[in-house]
Amino acid sequence: MEIMNLVVTGTLGAGKSTFILSASEMQVAAPDKHNTGDEAFFPQDTTASIDFETLQFDEEMAIHIYGTPSQVRFDFMWEILIERAHAYVLLIAAHRPSEFHYARRILNFMNQHAQIPMIIGITHNDCEGAWRPEDIALALGYHNSTKQPPIVAVNTQDRASVAMALITLMEQCL
Amino acid sequence: MQMLAHGYLSQYSLAEIFNLIQEGKKNGVLSIEPRDGSIDASKVAQDSTLEIPCYYVSFQGGRVMSIFYGLEYENQDLLAMVLERQWIPLEQIKELKKKLSGLTIPWGLQLKVWEIISVDRLRLLFDIQVLSQLAKIFEISEGKFRFDPHAELNYPEMTGLSLSARNAVLLGLRGLKDWSRLTNKLPAPESRLQRASSELQGSSLENDEQLVWQLALGEMSVLEIAAQLNLEIDKVRQIGFRLCSIGLTHEVAVKPSPPIEIVKPVCVGGGNPNIQISTAFVSKLIGFLKQQKG
Ligand SMILES: Nc1nc2c(ncn2[C@@H]2O[C@H](COP(=O)(O)OP(=O)(O)OP(=O)(O)O)[C@@H](O)[C@H]2O)c(=O)[nH]1
Numbered sequence A: 001m002e003i004m005n006l007v008v009t010g011t012l013g014a015g016k017s018t019f020i021l022s023a024s025e026m027q028v029a030a031p032d033k034h035n036t037g038d039e040a041f042f043p044q045d046t047t048a049s050i051d052f053e054t055l056q057f058d059e060e061m062a063i064h065i066y067g068t069p070s071q072v073r074f075d076f077m078w079e080i081l082i083e084r085a086h087a088y089v090l091l092i093a094a095h096r097p098s099e100f101h102y103a104r105r106i107l108n109f110m111n112q113h114a115q116i117p118m119i120i121g122i123t124h125n126d127c128e129g130a131w132r133p134e135d136i137a138l139a140l141g142y143h144n145s146t147k148q149p150p151i152v153a154v155n156t157q158d159r160a161s162v163a164m165a166l167i168t169l170m171e172q173c174l
Numbered sequence B: 001m002q003m004l005a006h007g008y009l010s011q012y013s014l015a016e017i018f019n020l021i022q023e024g025k026k027n028g029v030l031s032i033e034p035r036d037g038s039i040d041a042s043k044v045a046q047d048s049t050l051e052i053p054c055y056y057v058s059f060q061g062g063r064v065m066s067i068f069y070g071l072e073y074e075n076q077d078l079l080a081m082v083l084e085r086q087w088i089p090l091e092q093i094k095e096l097k098k099k100l101s102g103l104t105i106p107w108g109l110q111l112k113v114w115e116i117i118s119v120d121r122l123r124l125l126f127d128i129q130v131l132s133q134l135a136k137i138f139e140i141s142e143g144k145f146r147f148d149p150h151a152e153l154n155y156p157e158m159t160g161l162s163l164s165a166r167n168a169v170l171l172g173l174r175g176l177k178d179w180s181r182l183t184n185k186l187p188a189p190e191s192r193l194q195r196a197s198s199e200l201q202g203s204s205l206e207n208d209e210q211l212v213w214q215l216a217l218g219e220m221s222v223l224e225i226a227a228q229l230n231l232e233i234d235k236v237r238q239i240g241f242r243l244c245s246i247g248l249t250h251e252v253a254v255k256p257s258p259p260i261e262i263v264k265p266v267c268v269g270g271g272n273p274n275i276q277i278s279t280a281f282v283s284k285l286i287g288f289l290k291q292q293k294g
């Protein structure tokens, strides 16, 4: 079984849990029931802060998707997650500019710990007060568009939109 | 260890207890009963009627095998976790339970030998059982502990994976948010740190930890190290405490502990991060995702 570890991180309430759920719901009807992905999850009460889902899209291939703990402090769980990751998604809620600074700190933390393919997903684009993705890029310190990672708008509640974001991420892995 | 078989966390830090267990390569179960607030220690001892969930940490040869959290030890086993995830149907679980009962090796290991459960899944169970609990254990500020070297090892809950007590301390202390209880145990600003060995022995220290360790030559005080590295003094004291806790350094004038082996911790993540994802994987996934767009 080839397994890709994917980390979904982001600002508070950006839609990490929803993103992970939407991704896991893309399950194929696997011939062997106990090989499907919905079997493995962290029960909320045991880890409290970690989302975990799997997406098995082939008999021999699966993605394990982890959400970072929803707390501002970076601890060893973050390190463990990021150091095991093959790729990650950073989700940022467009309508909460006060969180952009935290997003920047996440980026720094991630960069320190791993050089892996990543994309930035901008959520809550439909909400009042949402910033445009290009403005958010500037707020994150990307003043040169050639050096920035892909920034995509994503509606985490929409499976197709999550699939689109993941395609962009996978293109980074090629 | 005998004299330390039970006590209060106000008297001994968990790091100290874990260290003793590692150094003695102990087998047994350490139970930790958290108490919120400042309850009089003598009252806690008398009042055993209150039901409080405890942490039960199983050690084998000084290594953490499993951690159980609940009111009563013994009612968690791996098969329950396996069943919860529907990895194996109930009928088969019942059968396995019969075959496994009485075995004196970790059930997870036996299930792996029988090729019923993969290492990846065992690792996930270990992450849930142990790694995610460690951070919580080292957060406990008040409570009592008890180490029972004669406790029966709970093989049904063990995956067979393990983490050295020392690494457990390192991981647990890194996750610590509230250091106030440990303040008087941190190395004093004037004290000097001395390496216990010239090698890191494969331990995976964080950047700052490594820098402090490099300067821990018994010559510079904690204050001087902080100044040199441009780090806050409290941070250096905490790092010093972590390094001392796992025996990599010691405060000068303290009798040096022998060099120790550090084992790389088992980590979260089913996939192997050291193996690159294949192009076939990526193309297949892109194909799959494209279908999802409808
Ligand atoms: N309008 C809108 N709502 C969204 C979007 N994504 C998520 N939400 C909603 O935002 C709320 C928070 O989503 P979660 O998935 O819980 O966010 P999270 O990042 O896991 O939150 P924390 O774990 O608390 O940090 C939920 O009510 C979602 O339904 C989006 O793109 N647009």
Ligand SMILES: [Mg+2]
Binding pocket: A016, A017, A018, A051, A067, A070
């Ligand atoms: Mg969440």
